Amino acid sequence: MDFKLFKYFKDFNKLSSTNLVVFVIFNFFVGLLDGIGLVMFIPLLYFAIKNDDTQSLGNMEYIVNAFQYFNVPINLISVLVLMVLLFFVKGIMAYIRSLLSIKIQQSSARTIRFQLIDSLQRLSYEGFSKVDSGYIQNNMTTETNRYISAINIYLACLQNISMMLIYVFMAIFADWKFAVLVVIGGLLTNIVFKYLNHYTTIYGQKLSNIGRNFQNYLIQNIINFKYLKATNYYEIYNEKLKREILLSENTQYKIGRISAISDNLREPLIILIISIVMVVQLYFLNGNMIHMMAAILLFYRSLNHLTTFQGFWNKFLANIPAKFSIDSMMHSFSTFSEPKGHNKISRIGAIEIKDLNFSYGDRKILDSINITIKNKSSIALVGESGAGKTTLANIIGGLIEPKSGQVIIDGEQISQIDIKSFRNKVGYVTQEPVIFDDTLFNNITFWQEKNDENLAKFWKVIERASLKEFFEAHDNNEDLPLGSNGILISGGQKQRISIARELYKDIDLIILDEATSALDSETEKYIKEQIDNLSGKATMVIIAHRLSTIKNTDIIFLMENGKIVEFGSYEELYQKSSKFQSMVKLQNLAYD
Structure with missing residues (x-):
C-alpha cells in the first residue's frame, strides 16, 4: 500500500x-x-x-x-x-x-x-x-x-x-x-x-x-x-x-x-x-x-x-x-496579485502624477514623470515607439503599479483606492479592437439584460458612435452576430463598436491607445469626431501617431526615452518644438 x-x-x-x-x-x-x-x-x-x-x-x-x-x-x-x-x-x-x-x-x-x-x-x-x-x-x-x-x-x-x-x-x-x-x-x-x-x-x-x-x-x-x-x-x-x-x-x-x-x-x-x-x-x-x-x-x-x-x-x-x-x-x-486598496470611489476627477518612475528589470521605461490632468480635460501622448507612452497610459488606467512615485486620484493615492471601483469608471480602446464572438447588442452592453431601458441606451450609443448607418444596413438587428474577433465586420466598424461599448459604460476616464492607427482616413474622421464629442464629458488620455486626431486636445505631451521633453497645446508645441514640427510635416507629406 x-x-x-x-x-x-x-x-x-x-x-x-x-x-x-x-x-x-x-x-x-x-x-x-x-x-x-x-x-x-x-x-x-x-x-x-x-x-x-x-x-x-x-x-x-x-x-x-x-x-x-x-x-x-x-x-x-x-x-x-x-x-x-x-x-x-x-x-x-x-x-x-x-x-x-x-x-x-x-x-x-x-x-x-x-x-x-x-x-x-x-x-x-x-x-x-x-x-x-x-x-x-x-x-x-x-x-x-x-x-x-x-x-x-x-x-x-x-x-x-x-x-x-x-x-x-x-x-x-x-x-x-x-x-x-x-x-x-x-x-x-x-x-x-x-x-x-x-x-x-x-x-x-x-x-x-x-x-x-x-x-x-x-x-x-x-x-x-x-x-x-x-x-x-x-x-x-x-x-x-x-x-x-x-x-x-x-x-x-x-x-x-x-x-x-x-x-x-x-x-x-x-x-x-x-x-x-x-x-x-x-x-x-x-x-x-x-x-x-x-x-x-x-x-x-x-x-x-x-x-x-x-x-x-x-x-x-x-x-x-x-x-x-x-x-x-x-x-x-x-x-503577482493586484494591490488591494479599500477606499471605493464613485467618480474619477483630477489625476496628478508625481515623480513617477517605472522599469522592466534594468531597463528604465519612465523617468521622473510629472503630469496634472484636470477633470474632463483631454491630453495626448506622442513620441517614437518605445518612448513609454503606453506604459504611462497603463499606469494612469490602473493596469500597472508604479515602482516609485505617486498617482493621485482626487487627492487620494491610487494604491489606497479599491481598484474595481476605479475601473468601473474607466474605458479602454486599443489599436486592436476587442470584439467578442457574440451579438452586436451583447458586445456593446456587455451582456446586459435586453429590457426597454437598456435597449434605449443601446440605440443612443449606436448613434453617438456613428454606427447608425451600419445598424440600419442590417435591418436594425441588435442580435447581429459579429463572429470570432469581429471577423464578419470591417476594422473601422470594430473600432466604433469598441468605442460604443465604453460610451455605454458611463465612464469618467477613457484611454485611447493608437485607436486610429489601423483605420482608413474616412473611419479615422469618424473616430476623431467621437473624440471631439467626448471633450468636456470625460477625461481623455490619447496615444496617437496620427497627429490629426489630437489637434483639439487640451495638452499634448511629447515623450522621448521615458521622459516628457515638451508639452503644450497643438499650436504651442508646434511653435516651440522642432521635433514636433518634424512629426507634423512628415505626416502632412504622407497625406499629400
Missing part, C-alpha cells in the same frame, strides 16, 4: 463541500455488510443445514449466539432472509455512497474552476505579461480536467483500500494466521506496483509539460494565422505542433502500457497468492474445509480490492501532476 494516499485526503476534503469522512463512513458500512453477507454465511449456512456443533464455526459462533439471543431459529429460511435484508441495507448504503461520490466530484470540480477563474482575475496586468499564455490555457483546460480525474480516481482508491481493510479486519477476527498471510501477500504485490507507480509519476509530469508547450504553440498559431498563411510558414509551424502531438501520444502510450501491465497482472497475482495460501492452510496449518472456503473468499476479495486499488493508484499518479501544475500557477498568480 502507498501511504501517500492519506496525504492528499486533507487537500481534497477542503475542495469538496461534502466531507470525505462521511464518504469513508458509508463506504465502511457497505464493506462490512458485504463481508458479512458473502463470507460469514458460508459456515452459517453449513451449520443451518447440518446443525453441526458451534465449535466448528470458530470465532463465528457469535453469530449463532446472536440468533439465539433474539430467539430466532437457525434454519435455511431465517439465514437466507437475513442475507436478503443485509444486502438490501447494503444496497441503500451503496446508493448513498454513490450520491456522495457524485457530489464530491461536482463540488471539487466547481471549486477548482472557481479558484482558477478568481486567481486569474486577481492577477495583475504586469504579472500576466510575465506568465506564459500556453501555461495558463493548459492549466485552465487540460490540467484542470486531469486534476478532476485524479480526484475521481482518488475516491475509487479510498473505496477499494477501505474495503480491503475491512476484509483484513474480518480475517483477523476469523483467523489471525490468515490475516498474516494477507499482509504478506499484500506487501509482495506492493513491491511490483510501487515500481510501476514510480515510472507513471515521471511520465505524468512529462505529460503536463508537453501539454503546456502544445497549448502555447497553438495559441501562437491562432494569433499569427494570417501571417503564417501569407508567408507559407504554416507548414513549417505545423511540424512543431505535430511533434508535440506525437510526443504527447508516445508519453500517453507509455502510461497506458504501465496501466495495462497493472490491470492484467492483478488476477494472476491473486490466483498465485490464493494457491499459496491454500497449500499453507491445508498442509502446514491443519485448516479444515469450512474455514478454507471462508478464508479463500475473504482472501480473494481482500486481494482483489488491494490490486484494484493499486491499479487505480497508478492512474492517480498519472494525473496528480496536474494538481502540482495548477497549485504552482496559482502560487505565481498570488505573487
Whole structure:
C-alpha cells in the first residue's frame, strides 16, 4: 500500500463541500455488510443445514449466539432472509455512497474552476505579461480536467483500500494466521506496483509539460494565422505542433502500457497468492474445509480490492501532476496579485502624477514623470515607439503599479483606492479592437439584460458612435452576430463598436491607445469626431501617431526615452518644438 494516499485526503476534503469522512463512513458500512453477507454465511449456512456443533464455526459462533439471543431459529429460511435484508441495507448504503461520490466530484470540480477563474482575475496586468499564455490555457483546460480525474480516481482508491481493510479486519477476527498471510501477500504485490507507480509519476509530469508547450504553440498559431498563411510558414509551424502531438501520444502510450501491465497482472497475482495460501492452510496449518472456503473468499476479495486499488493508484499518479501544475500557477498568480486598496470611489476627477518612475528589470521605461490632468480635460501622448507612452497610459488606467512615485486620484493615492471601483469608471480602446464572438447588442452592453431601458441606451450609443448607418444596413438587428474577433465586420466598424461599448459604460476616464492607427482616413474622421464629442464629458488620455486626431486636445505631451521633453497645446508645441514640427510635416507629406 502507498501511504501517500492519506496525504492528499486533507487537500481534497477542503475542495469538496461534502466531507470525505462521511464518504469513508458509508463506504465502511457497505464493506462490512458485504463481508458479512458473502463470507460469514458460508459456515452459517453449513451449520443451518447440518446443525453441526458451534465449535466448528470458530470465532463465528457469535453469530449463532446472536440468533439465539433474539430467539430466532437457525434454519435455511431465517439465514437466507437475513442475507436478503443485509444486502438490501447494503444496497441503500451503496446508493448513498454513490450520491456522495457524485457530489464530491461536482463540488471539487466547481471549486477548482472557481479558484482558477478568481486567481486569474486577481492577477495583475504586469504579472500576466510575465506568465506564459500556453501555461495558463493548459492549466485552465487540460490540467484542470486531469486534476478532476485524479480526484475521481482518488475516491475509487479510498473505496477499494477501505474495503480491503475491512476484509483484513474480518480475517483477523476469523483467523489471525490468515490475516498474516494477507499482509504478506499484500506487501509482495506492493513491491511490483510501487515500481510501476514510480515510472507513471515521471511520465505524468512529462505529460503536463508537453501539454503546456502544445497549448502555447497553438495559441501562437491562432494569433499569427494570417501571417503564417501569407508567408507559407504554416507548414513549417505545423511540424512543431505535430511533434508535440506525437510526443504527447508516445508519453500517453507509455502510461497506458504501465496501466495495462497493472490491470492484467492483478488476477494472476491473486490466483498465485490464493494457491499459496491454500497449500499453507491445508498442509502446514491443519485448516479444515469450512474455514478454507471462508478464508479463500475473504482472501480473494481482500486481494482483489488491494490490486484494484493499486491499479487505480497508478492512474492517480498519472494525473496528480496536474494538481502540482495548477497549485504552482496559482502560487505565481498570488505573487503577482493586484494591490488591494479599500477606499471605493464613485467618480474619477483630477489625476496628478508625481515623480513617477517605472522599469522592466534594468531597463528604465519612465523617468521622473510629472503630469496634472484636470477633470474632463483631454491630453495626448506622442513620441517614437518605445518612448513609454503606453506604459504611462497603463499606469494612469490602473493596469500597472508604479515602482516609485505617486498617482493621485482626487487627492487620494491610487494604491489606497479599491481598484474595481476605479475601473468601473474607466474605458479602454486599443489599436486592436476587442470584439467578442457574440451579438452586436451583447458586445456593446456587455451582456446586459435586453429590457426597454437598456435597449434605449443601446440605440443612443449606436448613434453617438456613428454606427447608425451600419445598424440600419442590417435591418436594425441588435442580435447581429459579429463572429470570432469581429471577423464578419470591417476594422473601422470594430473600432466604433469598441468605442460604443465604453460610451455605454458611463465612464469618467477613457484611454485611447493608437485607436486610429489601423483605420482608413474616412473611419479615422469618424473616430476623431467621437473624440471631439467626448471633450468636456470625460477625461481623455490619447496615444496617437496620427497627429490629426489630437489637434483639439487640451495638452499634448511629447515623450522621448521615458521622459516628457515638451508639452503644450497643438499650436504651442508646434511653435516651440522642432521635433514636433518634424512629426507634423512628415505626416502632412504622407497625406499629400
